[in-house]
Amino acid sequence: MAKNTLSSRFRKVDIDEFDENKFVDEQEEAAELQGPDGAEPTHLIHQGDMMTAFHVALRNPPVNTKNAVVKERAQAIVLRVLTSFRSSEIETAVRSLDRNGVDLLMKYIYRGFEKPTENSSVILLQWHEKAFAVGGLGSIVRVLTARKTV
Amino acid sequence: MAYHSFLLEPISCHAWNKDRTQIALCPNNHEVHIYQKERSGWMKIHVLKEHNGQVTGIDWAPESNRIVTCGTDRNAYVWTLKGSMWKPTLVILRINRAARCVKWSPRENKFAVGSGSRLISICYFEQDNDWWVCKHIKKPIRSTVLSLDWHPNNVLLASGSCDFKCRIFSAYIKELEDKPAPTPWGSKMPFGEVMFESSGAGGWIHDVSFSASGNRVAWASHDSTVAIAEGGKTPVVASLYLETLPLLCLTFITENSLVAAGHDCYPALFVYDAERSTITFGGKLDVPKQSAQRGMTARERFQNLDKKATADNKEAVLESLHKNSISQILVLEGDKAKCTKFCTTGMDGGMAVWDVKVSSQSVMSLPCLLTLIFCIMA
Numbered sequence: 152m153a154k155n156t157l158s159s160r161f162r163k164v165d166i167d168e169f170d171e172n173k174f175v176d177e178q179e180e181a182a183e184l185q186g187p188d189g190a191e192p193t194h195l196i197h198q199g200d201m202m203t204a205f206h207v208a209l210r211n212p213p214v215n216t217k218n219a220v221v222k223e224r225a226q227a228i229v230l231r232v233l234t235s236f237r238s239s240e241i242e243t244a245v246r247s248l249d250r251n252g253v254d255l256l257m258k259y260i261y262r263g264f265e266k267p268t269e270n271s272s273v274i275l276l277q278w279h280e281k282a283f284a285v286g287g288l289g290s291i292v293r294v295l296t297a298r299k300t301v
Numbered sequence: 302m303a304y305h306s307f308l309l310e311p312i313s314c315h316a317w318n319k320d321r322t323q324i325a326l327c328p329n330n331h332e333v334h335i336y337q338k339e340r341s342g343w344m345k346i347h348v349l350k351e352h353n354g355q356v357t358g359i360d361w362a363p364e365s366n367r368i369v370t371c372g373t374d375r376n377a378y379v380w381t382l383k384g385s386m387w388k389p390t391l392v393i394l395r396i397n398r399a400a401r402c403v404k405w406s407p408r409e410n411k412f413a414v415g416s417g418s419r420l421i422s423i424c425y426f427e428q429d430n431d432w433w434v435c436k437h438i439k440k441p442i443r444s445t446v447l448s449l450d451w452h453p454n455n456v457l458l459a460s461g462s463c464d465f466k467c468r469i470f471s472a473y474i475k476e477l478e479d480k481p482a483p484t485p486w487g488s489k490m491p492f493g494e495v496m497f498e499s500s501g502a503g504g505w506i507h508d509v510s511f512s513a514s515g516n517r518v519a520w521a522s523h524d525s526t527v528a529i530a531e532g533g534k535t536p537v538v539a540s541l542y543l544e545t546l547p548l549l550c551l552t553f554i555t556e557n558s559l560v561a562a563g564h565d566c567y568p569a570l571f572v573y574d575a576e577r578s579t580i581t582f583g584g585k586l587d588v589p590k591q592s593a594q595r596g597m598t599a600r601e602r603f604q605n606l607d608k609k610a611t612a613d614n615k616e617a618v619l620e621s622l623h624k625n626s627i628s629q630i631l632v633l634e635g636d637k638a639k640c641t642k643f644c645t646t647g648m649d650g651g652m653a654v655w656d657v658k659v660s661s662q663s664v665m666s667l668p669c670l671l672t673l674i675f676c677i678m679a
Contacts, residue, residue: 286544289544292523293525296523
């Protein structure tokens with residue numbers, strides 16, 4: 152009967168880390184978009200111009216950067232714009248987006264679901280329903296399979 | 302009926318013989334079953350037992366009548382019909398992970414196997430040694446190869462893999478064939494050369510297909526997109542973002558259109574416009590709705606409102622012919638240039654044969670517009 156008298160520390164080694172052919176996701180050298188400018192959407196919300204605030208907030212999504220701070224900031228701005236919309240206006244806003252815009256909106260919505268606050272889930276669910284009507288299951292699949300998260 | 306339910310389990314893969322009277326399929330286990338078409342259905346005539354793992358790919362060479370199978374046991378077998386029995390010949394693939402897909406080349410003198418070992422094995426028969434030998438295409442594949450398709454020139458091979466890229470390789474074996482003529486994908490084709498690589502911005506590539514001429518290649522990706530690349534100095538790529546679940550299989554049925562199916566359980570048509578470099582969704586091809594809408598009582602309405610927050614009477618029943626995802630699609634009649642029948646198999650253990658009726662209307666100023674009408678064969 153073979154008895155393991157040596158240490159079993161080898162069992163804790165992650166051999167995939169040492170694999171020479173390990174798949175490392177190549178990050179494209181695309182421009183690092185810094186997310187929307189914070190002041191502008193807030194200003195536009197106060198003015199009451201929701202549509203422009205909406206489009207501004209969805210500009211320059213921080214998809215190429217790994218900087219968590221930038222992503223948090225962008226998420227906060229977009230969330231603020233989304234929550235200040237009236238329920239009746241959501242549909243027109245979604246319709247004004249093109250295919251890529253709807254996918255991007257879905258990404259932000261799911262990002263918003265991750266950290267629910269007092270009222271955010273309700274409004275996000277309404278946005279989700281309208282965006283789903285336009286983008287379909289495909290847009291949700293693209294949120295799940297996207298390697299460049301917003 | 303053009304839909305036949307073979308099993309209760311998924312059909313892992315299938316292949317047809319030359320005159321479409323026999324079908325070889327894997328019933329989600331280690332065997333391959335061959336069914337013969339009888340007047341009143343299908344009869345199982347052969348059971349091929351040699352694999353030690355699930356059979357993941359079957360291809361039946363129409364001219365030489367040989368079947369090649371590959372499985373998760375890292376082996377491939379070439380089966381030849383001797384009398385009334387199929388006899389296997391082992392092919393050593395030299396891979397250390399499961400084989401995932403296999404395809405005979407158009408001239409049937411070699412076949413390609415995609416595997417989880419991140420490489421493609423090109424196997425050909427060496428007369429001197431009376432043995433199947435294989436050569437590997439490794440670089441720059443970074444993950445499992447899920448699908449393969451040969452170019453009609455018997456040299457170029459398209460592969461879709463889990464590293465999110467579709468690539469066209471040269472599988473030129475100098476012992477077997479002469480130097481191929483130049484193609485839109487390039488003119489120098491040494492073995493293993495990458496003639497085209499897609500941008501890799503999507504999901505896993507589930508299926509690839511060359512068009513009949515070989516000048517176009519289409520692939521279906523897991524992020525619910527379908528894309529077509531047209532060969533040339535700089536290949537032009539057109540893609541379509543779908544609103545449905547991801548597609549698992551696709552094939553060209555004319556030079557400009559392809560049929561694809563996947564997790565939504567119905568085949569869909571896509572039309573490619575070369576001038577504008579766009580792909581458009583051509584329609585859902587499936588059984589028309591037959592269920593009658595029965596009226597709802599007020600009680601049911603309130604119950605639905607309470608349970609599901611909606612007063613709809615939509616039942617959770619799939620109305621498509623296939624009751625589960627469609628995993629493979631093959632051209633049955635015609636070829637990829639002018640397909641008249643194609644066949645789908647899926648995870649519901651069923652096989653459906655679909656008719657394609659092509660009616661072309663040529664409008665004076667525009668190029669030929671093909672409208673395809675699909676119906677189930679009666």
